[in-house]
Amino acid sequence: MPINQRQVNIDLKEMPTQWYNILPDLPEPLPPPKDPESGESRLKNLPKILLGECLKQEFSQERWIDIPEELQHIYHQAGRPRSLFRAVNLEKRLDTPARLYYKAEFYSPTGSHKVNTALAQAFYAKKEGYERLTTETGAGQWGTALAYGAALAGLKCTVFWVRAVYSWKKDRRNLMELFGADVYASPSDQTEFGKTLYGKDANHPGSLGIAISEGMEDAIKDPKAIYCLGSVLNHVLMHQTIIGLETKKQFVKFEDYPDMVISCLGGGSNFGGFALPFVHDVLKEGKKIKFIAAQSKASPNLQGEYRYDFADYAEMTPMLKMYTLGHKIDMVPIKGDGLRYHGCSPILSLLRDKGIIDTIAYPEDEKHVFERATQFIRAEGFLPAPESAYSVACAIDEALKCKESGEKKVIAFNVSGHGFLDIPGFREVLNLK
Amino acid sequence: MPINQRQVNIDLKEMPTQWYNILPDLPEPLPPPKDPESGESRLKNLPKILLGECLKQEFSQERWIDIPEELQHIYHQAGRPRSLFRAVNLEKRLDTPARLYYKAEFYSPTGSHKVNTALAQAFYAKKEGYERLTTETGAGQWGTALAYGAALAGLKCTVFWVRAVYSWKKDRRNLMELFGADVYASPSDQTEFGKTLYGKDANHPGSLGIAISEGMEDAIKDPKAIYCLGSVLNHVLMHQTIIGLETKKQFVKFEDYPDMVISCLGGGSNFGGFALPFVHDVLKEGKKIKFIAAQSKASPNLQGEYRYDFADYAEMTPMLKMYTLGHKIDMVPIKGDGLRYHGCSPILSLLRDKGIIDTIAYPEDEKHVFERATQFIRAEGFLPAPESAYSVACAIDEALKCKESGEKKVIAFNVSGHGFLDIPGFREVLNLK
Numbered sequence: 001m002p003i004n005q006r007q008v009n010i011d012l013k014e015m016p017t018q019w020y021n022i023l024p025d026l027p028e029p030l031p032p033p034k035d036p037e038s039g040e041s042r043l044k045n046l047p048k049i050l051l052g053e054c055l056k057q058e059f060s061q062e063r064w065i066d067i068p069e070e071l072q073h074i075y076h077q078a079g080r081p082r083s084l085f086r087a088v089n090l091e092k093r094l095d096t097p098a099r100l101y102y103k104a105e106f107y108s109p110t111g112s113h114k115v116n117t118a119l120a121q122a123f124y125a126k127k128e129g130y131e132r133l134t135t136e137t138g139a140g141q142w143g144t145a146l147a148y149g150a151a152l153a154g155l156k157c158t159v160f161w162v163r164a165v166y167s168w169k170k171d172r173r174n175l176m177e178l179f180g181a182d183v184y185a186s187p188s189d190q191t192e193f194g195k196t197l198y199g200k201d202a203n204h205p206g207s208l209g210i211a212i213s214e215g216m217e218d219a220i221k222d223p224k225a226i227y228c229l230g231s232v233l234n235h236v237l238m239h240q241t242i243i244g245l246e247t248k249k250q251f252v253k254f255e256d257y258p259d260m261v262i263s264c265l266g267g268g269s270n271f272g273g274f275a276l277p278f279v280h281d282v283l284k285e286g287k288k289i290k291f292i293a294a295q296s297k298a299s300p301n302l303q304g305e306y307r308y309d310f311a312d313y314a315e316m317t318p319m320l321k322m323y324t325l326g327h328k329i330d331m332v333p334i335k336g337d338g339l340r341y342h343g344c345s346p347i348l349s350l351l352r353d354k355g356i357i358d359t360i361a362y363p364e365d366e367k368h369v370f371e372r373a374t375q376f377i378r379a380e381g382f383l384p385a386p387e388s389a390y391s392v393a394c395a396i397d398e399a400l401k402c403k404e405s406g407e408k409k410v411i412a413f414n415v416s417g418h419g420f421l422d423i424p425g426f427r428e429v430l431n432l433k
Numbered sequence: 434m435p436i437n438q439r440q441v442n443i444d445l446k447e448m449p450t451q452w453y454n455i456l457p458d459l460p461e462p463l464p465p466p467k468d469p470e471s472g473e474s475r476l477k478n479l480p481k482i483l484l485g486e487c488l489k490q491e492f493s494q495e496r497w498i499d500i501p502e503e504l505q506h507i508y509h510q511a512g513r514p515r516s517l518f519r520a521v522n523l524e525k526r527l528d529t530p531a532r533l534y535y536k537a538e539f540y541s542p543t544g545s546h547k548v549n550t551a552l553a554q555a556f557y558a559k560k561e562g563y564e565r566l567t568t569e570t571g572a573g574q575w576g577t578a579l580a581y582g583a584a585l586a587g588l589k590c591t592v593f594w595v596r597a598v599y600s601w602k603k604d605r606r607n608l609m610e611l612f613g614a615d616v617y618a619s620p621s622d623q624t625e626f627g628k629t630l631y632g633k634d635a636n637h638p639g640s641l642g643i644a645i646s647e648g649m650e651d652a653i654k655d656p657k658a659i660y661c662l663g664s665v666l667n668h669v670l671m672h673q674t675i676i677g678l679e680t681k682k683q684f685v686k687f688e689d690y691p692d693m694v695i696s697c698l699g700g701g702s703n704f705g706g707f708a709l710p711f712v713h714d715v716l717k718e719g720k721k722i723k724f725i726a727a728q729s730k731a732s733p734n735l736q737g738e739y740r741y742d743f744a745d746y747a748e749m750t751p752m753l754k755m756y757t758l759g760h761k762i763d764m765v766p767i768k769g770d771g772l773r774y775h776g777c778s779p780i781l782s783l784l785r786d787k788g789i790i791d792t793i794a795y796p797e798d799e800k801h802v803f804e805r806a807t808q809f810i811r812a813e814g815f816l817p818a819p820e821s822a823y824s825v826a827c828a829i830d831e832a833l834k835c836k837e838s839g840e841k842k843v844i845a846f847n848v849s850g851h852g853f854l855d856i857p858g859f860r861e862v863l864n865l866k
Contacts (some may be wrong), residue, residue: 007509076440078814079516079540079655089510089585107512107540109814111853151811152522171856174865178810377611378584381511381542420544420853423604432607 008253009083012076018247019238022276022347025063025283027354030346031321032059042318048220049227049390051126057235071123074152078115080242084250087252090379091399098402099256100395101416102353103247103274106382108385110175112417113270114145114230117239121228122149128132132156132225133220136186136211138165139337139387140172142230150383158216158225160186160194164205165337172421173357178430186211193217208341209313209327216316232311232320232345233269240273243414248277251412258289258412260398264390265293265302265359266338268345270416271415278412292398293348293359294390295296298332300361306353309343322349325401332364335425336386360394369393370429373419385417434569441686442516445509449678451497452671455709455780458496458716460787461635461777463667464754465492467741475751481653482660483485486557490668494731498592498671504556511548513675517683522833523812527764531835532689533828536707536847539815541800543608544852546703547578547663550672556580559687565658567651571598572770573605574818575663576851580614591658592651593619593627593647596769597638605854619644626650641774644758649749653788664700665744665778673706677845681710691722691845697823698726698735698792699771701778711845712784725831726781726792727823731765731795734758734777739786742776755782765797768858769819783823793827802826803862806844806852818850819858 023030035041046055057065069074087100106115125133135149136159137143143159150157159176163185166173176183184190186206187197193213197204219227229236251257261278265271271293281287293302300325309324311317324343325331329338346351351357362369368387372393373384384392395413402409420424426432456463468474474483475543479488490498500508513564520533538546548771566583569592570576575576576592583590592609599606609616617623620630624647630637635767652660662669694711698704704726714720726735735756742757744750757776758764764773777785795802800820805826806817817825826848833843859865 004506005509006505006506007445007512009442009445011444012442070437073437073439073521076438077518077522079440079537083512085510088506104512109816148814151813171853174856174860175816177865178807178859178863179814180811285530354746373699374611378613381585381612382582383542383608383611418853419857420604420608420851423607425853426611427607430611432610 004088005086005254006088007083007085010081010246010249014249015072015081016065016242017072020241020245020277020280021060021238022279023065023067023234024061025280026350027283028094030350033318033320036319042316043208048214051121051124051226052128055237057238058233068123069134070120071120072335074119074123078109078119079107081246084247086254087380090376093379094396094399096399097406097408098177098399099401099408099410103243103411105243105270105414105416106388106418107277107382108182108417110148111146111421112141112145112261112385113240113243114142115148116242116273117230117236117269118145120150120239122153122155125226126153126155130155130224130226132158133224133228134158134215134225135209135228135230136160136215137295138162140165140169140209141338143178144172144228146228147176147179151179151183157181158218159183160188160211160212162186162206162208166176179328180244186214189212190214191217207313213314213316231269234347236269237272237276237345237347240269241276243273244275245410247274254299259409260290260292260411262292262294262391262398262411263414263416264339264387265295266341266343266387268348270414272345272348274414275428279356282356291357292394293357294338294394295359295361296339296363296364296390297366298334299340299342300323300359301342302352302359306349311343323352333364334364335429338387341391362390362393366429370426372396374430382415384415385419385420386422388417391415436457437521438687439521440517440518441683443514443682447682448505448514448676451499451506452673452712453496453678454496454671455492455712456667457494458713458781459856460716463783464622466751466753469752471852479570482649484554484557484659485561487668488556490671491666492510495583501556504553507552507556507573508675509682511552512540514679515537516678520813521689522694523809526812527829527832527836529832530839530841532697532841532843533626533692533832534845536676537753538676538703538847538849539817539821539851541850543577543581544854545574545578545818546673546676546706547575548581549706550663550669550702551578551582552585552697555586555588559586559588563588563657565591565655566661566662567591567648567658568661569593569648571595571640571641573598573602574771577605577609579661579663580609580612583614584612590614592616593621595619595639595641595644602727616716619647623647624650640746643747646747646749664702668778669702670705670709670778670780674709676706677708677710680707680845689843692842693723693725693844694828694842695725695727695824695831696847697772697820697849698728698777699774699820701781703783703847705778712789715789724790725827726790727827728794729767729772729797729823730771730793730794731767731797732758732773732775733792734775735785737792738781744776753779755779756785765800767797768799768824768855768862771820772823776803795823795826798824804861816852817850818852819855821848821850824848
């Protein structure tokens with residue numbers, strides 16, 4: 001491969017046809033979800049809030065799960081496979097001996113990696129006879145992705161969006177509507193639970209926990225509807241492994257292989273999707289890779305406790321064994337809002353507990369992160385989402401350490417989304433005009 | 434190729450290494466630029482406002498012009514080659530026997546095809562020893578693309594932006610600043626010409642003509658600076674032929690070939706870049722293709738007169754033989770602002786005069802165009818720029834004619850940009866919440 005090669009892609013025929021399920025390869029069995037010691041069973045609700053196929057995948061011990069052929073075509077329609085870039089220009093400007101590679105998940109129809117599982121869930125929902133998808137969204141990336149997945153599949157979609165975010169992200173809301181979704185500020189007057197809060201305060205700012213409750217209630221009451229989740233769970237991370245599986249094939253074309261694998265981490269879906277196929281190589285093939293999850297000090301969940309906790313504020317979900325800050329914790333608002341979640345996915349939590357994943361948390365003012373993102377923008381030309389800016393910052397910081405030490409490390413990082421709909425965040429943090 | 438195939442791309446090694454220069458293949462010699470009958474010579478300024486290499490290319494009679502190897506790598510860095518998609522989902526929903534293909538120029542770092550010439554001009558400017566690029570911008574796509582090109586090349590960039598647009602497109606302005614550009618509302622206090630207007634009225638709304646004058650003056654006064662143009666001229670269209678050249682190779686992989694080639698047209702750079710390699714096949718290989726330029730009734734320049742006219746309001750440029758509405762005409766504002774230009778590029782004007790290019794102009798309220806774009810978004814998932822929505826609308830209209838007639842036409846259209854920074858336009862036209 002020429003030294004100046006800046007991009008590779010694989011042919012459509014080379015695109016992975018199976019997802020990677022890490023469950024059978026984990027160092028020890030994954031602690032299962034469980035019910036709290038008192039109160040109603042949450043586990044019994046699982047079949048009502050998870051697609052049949054996804055529920056099967058959630059606990060499967062098969063290492064490789066087929067991507068249905070029709071879904072492979074839908075991935076093509078969404079622009080997969082996505083290129084792997086070598087950051088030649090950035091390396092030069094940093095004057096680092098490290099080699100930097102970034103995966104272009106930002107080349108997504110809705111702007112983020114979330115489409116990889118949204119398309120899969122919409123596909124299974126259609127196959128299982130559902131007519132409508134319901135969900136919640138915080139930052140908005142997941143709601144947009146599911147609205148898109150539903151549109152392509154010809155399904156209806158209802159999104160409950162935390163009012164505090166809904167109110168100011170007008171462009172993103174309109175994008176969901178362009179995809180045909182019904183979008184409600186949460187708490188709303190569309191559900192019984194929502195009404196109990198909305199009735200008292202029509203300007204209630206809402207929370208992810210409340211929005212989850214509304215999405216679940218809406219689906220449970222309508223036999224033609226199914227609730228969909230965008231992160232944390234095993235099957236979601238598995239759908240996302242298409243990212244890392246492509247990346248591994250692209251590294252072969254670059255005739256290179258990473259020493260470090262970096263991405264940002266909120267609930268864990270982009271990090272898991274990018275990293276797990278490489279974790280496989282560490283666990284099963286004796287490779288040595290340093291994995292770093294780039295987080296915010298607003299929600300450094302991997303620096304919390306490893307214990308059973310609820311996935312939502314309202315305690316409607318089963319309890320999951322995970323690194324958590326506590327499901328009732330208050331977190332400072334940040335521009336990288338998609339990273340602001342109290343717990344980390346059970347799979348990644350177990351890997352963290354085994355010492356396989358490292359973590360770094362950046363200050364809540366986000367200045368360092370956005371300045372690093374600006375260096376990336378000027379050298380490589382792509383505008384990362386605020387969340388992805390954490391991934392970029394961590395990669396640049398590691399490249400500069402290599403400059404100090406003289407080490408020629410190979411650093412791979414995922415740019416999980418673009419920032420075209422998040423420019424006001426850059427403006428505020430960087431004091432642009 | 435499987436019937437369900439929705440995307441093809443070419444390998445990086447197959448990417449065109451030469452641009453196509455149509456000048457030697459035109460049915461008759463292109464009328465050269467000329468001076469007006471009275472007043473100062475404008476032609477003598479050309480070497481001061483055009484890069485040496487671009488000036489050479491502007492009048493070259495070589496059919497194929499090499500893309501410098503380093504620039505090929507920069508095209509890779511910008512994500513080229515870009516995929517060609519078959520609109521399988523859209524065809525089904527329209528229930529048309531036509532086969533629809535669209536080129537994904539929207540997968541661009543700054544959001545449009547403009548980067549293809551911005552990167553070339555920045556590359557030549559660096560090679561010719563310049564340190565700063567100056568330009569004007571109207572809708573903002575060209576200013577963003579040049580800011581990006583300059584950033585990658587390590588050059589400074591100054592953009593004079595029509596104040597009426599500058600004032601409300603804050604996100605796009607910040608994007609240019611993230612690339613490191615200096616952006617001024619025009620008329621500004623940065624140039625002598627600007628001051629004559631700005632001094633009288635600091636809120637002067639400006640015009641493209643005024644901004645061009647400022648950009649030119651700024652470059653002429655600074656020997657380290659050069660002015661750059663983003664459309665209309667021969668060399669700009671030639672840089673854009675990378676679009677159509679890739680598309681032709683991708684059609685070979687689809688084992689298909691277009692009966693119709695459609696794109697939107699303002700000054701002509703995306704239309705020319707997409708269509709000219711196919712015009713070659715019509716002129717030199719006897720292929721039969723219908724070319725349609727999708728325009729707005731706000732500026733249907735191809736329905737104007739074919740005569741010599743100035744390219745700018747202020748009459749600073751040489752006169753060009755082109756289809757024009759008159760360089761002093763007032764045009765109604767539309768959301769597809771990039772289509773609002775009084776004249777069409779000389780090359781495309783000649784082809785129009787010879788009956789090779791057809792044109793259609795859509796009503797100024799843009800309802801039909803944005804509704805067609807919504808059909809495209811829901812079926813294919815990609816959000817087109819308002820300008821590109823004209824291309825989409827024309828393609829869908831032609832596909833529906835095929836449904837009437839039963840003809841299995843192959844329709845190729847270019848989606849020249851994405852609309853992530855233009856959602857307020859969709860909101861207004863479609864009355865979204």
